[in-house]
Amino acid sequence: MKVLIAGLGSIGRRHLRNLRKVGIQDVIAYRVRGNDIPEMDEHPLPVYGSLATALAQKPDIVFVTNPTSLHLEVALAAARQGCHLFIEKPLSHTLRGVDELIDIVTTSGSVAMVGCNFRFHPALQQIQRLLVAGSLGRVITARGHAGEFLPGWHPGEDWRLGYSARKELGGGVILTLIHELDYAYWLFGPVRKVFAQAGGWGGLDLDVEDTAEILLEHRSQSRVSIHLNYVQCPPTRTLEIITERGTIQWDYQAGMVKWYDSETAHWEIWTEPPTFDRNTMFLDEVTHFLDCVAGRSAPLIPLTEAKAVLEIALAAKQSAEDDCSVTLKDS
Numbered sequence: 001m002k003v004l005i006a007g008l009g010s011i012g013r014r015h016l017r018n019l020r021k022v023g024i025q026d027v028i029a030y031r032v033r034g035n036d037i038p039e040m041d042e043h044p045l046p047v048y049g050s051l052a053t054a055l056a057q058k059p060d061i062v063f064v065t066n067p068t069s070l071h072l073e074v075a076l077a078a079a080r081q082g083c084h085l086f087i088e089k090p091l092s093h094t095l096r097g098v099d100e101l102i103d104i105v106t107t108s109g110s111v112a113m114v115g116c117n118f119r120f121h122p123a124l125q126q127i128q129r130l131l132v133a134g135s136l137g138r139v140i141t142a143r144g145h146a147g148e149f150l151p152g153w154h155p156g157e158d159w160r161l162g163y164s165a166r167k168e169l170g171g172g173v174i175l176t177l178i179h180e181l182d183y184a185y186w187l188f189g190p191v192r193k194v195f196a197q198a199g200g201w202g203g204l205d206l207d208v209e210d211t212a213e214i215l216l217e218h219r220s221q222s223r224v225s226i227h228l229n230y231v232q233c234p235p236t237r238t239l240e241i242i243t244e245r246g247t248i249q250w251d252y253q254a255g256m257v258k259w260y261d262s263e264t265a266h267w268e269i270w271t272e273p274p275t276f277d278r279n280t281m282f283l284d285e286v287t288h289f290l291d292c293v294a295g296r297s298a299p300l301i302p303l304t305e306a307k308a309v310l311e312i313a314l315a316a317k318q319s320a321e322d323d324c325s326v327t328l329k330d331s
Helices: 010-021 038-042 051-055 068-080 098-108 122-133 179-188 278-293 303-322
Strands: 003-006 027-030 061-064 084-088 112-115 139-147 191-199 211-218 223-229 236-243 246-251 256-261 266-271
Touching: 003 010, 003 051, 003 068, 010 027, 010 061, 010 084, 010 278, 027 051, 051 068, 061 068, 068 084, 068 098, 084 278, 098 303, 112 278, 112 303, 122 179, 122 236, 122 246, 122 256, 139 179, 179 211, 179 223, 179 303, 191 303, 211 303
Parallel strands: 003 027, 003 061, 061 084, 084 112, 139 223
Antiparallel strands: 139 236, 191 211, 211 223, 236 246, 246 256, 256 266
């Protein structure tokens, strides 16, 4: 099985390492910035500076890991060739071309999945099991928070040149930290209305928003607020869910979920497995995707769900720009 990785930035290199860990050795790359990456020293691989030339090598799978604004260009070309697709989050920075991609993949029967690694985090999976079990009742409201200092993300790189910091590459905190919107959709269901405020409040002098406050009205009648920022030290990622009969709290840094059941008046505590580290999520999602390609499973994040989450993110951007709520037709 031949895999093409389109983009060898930090996430592309991570997927390259993980593909090799699971035994995929026939890997080629499409990259326009040269071959000066550490992984090339230990494990050389063919690198092509043209997408057409790379696709002419007839890969079975394409990992789309280039900047957000270039995702669909690569994904559409690969889909037309019948390749299976793993597209790094977010699906795109616009809805243009998304329906065409879904149609092509549906017609060809190829497997397509968007990589949003926090769906593979064991804590969120534990929370999902609690909500499905229903013992705590309906979700009334929830608050998700993700903040991390952007200049410290990739030491040794110029953070102002990365896609996260640049509008033309699909950057900004809402799209880059779309994980919170994705798990809100996953845990609490489709969204009916979005209201947001966002801007460069953190003083990073970017042409994209570095901070956002987003309020989601779900079709289930749950209200969920999401805070995102590029400026927080130390990094913080938390989730609190208030239900009819209790409370659920997650602290990513602490590696802990705890929940309170009002009927028993007791807190239960779940902690991460001792073998868990951050790369476990990425390794698990690649393994899951390869299982889907082999026909053993269905994608946890199909293109239709990724489109719905992208619609929420774009509605948040529109709401912040227009200073009004945005109602979604279907998500």
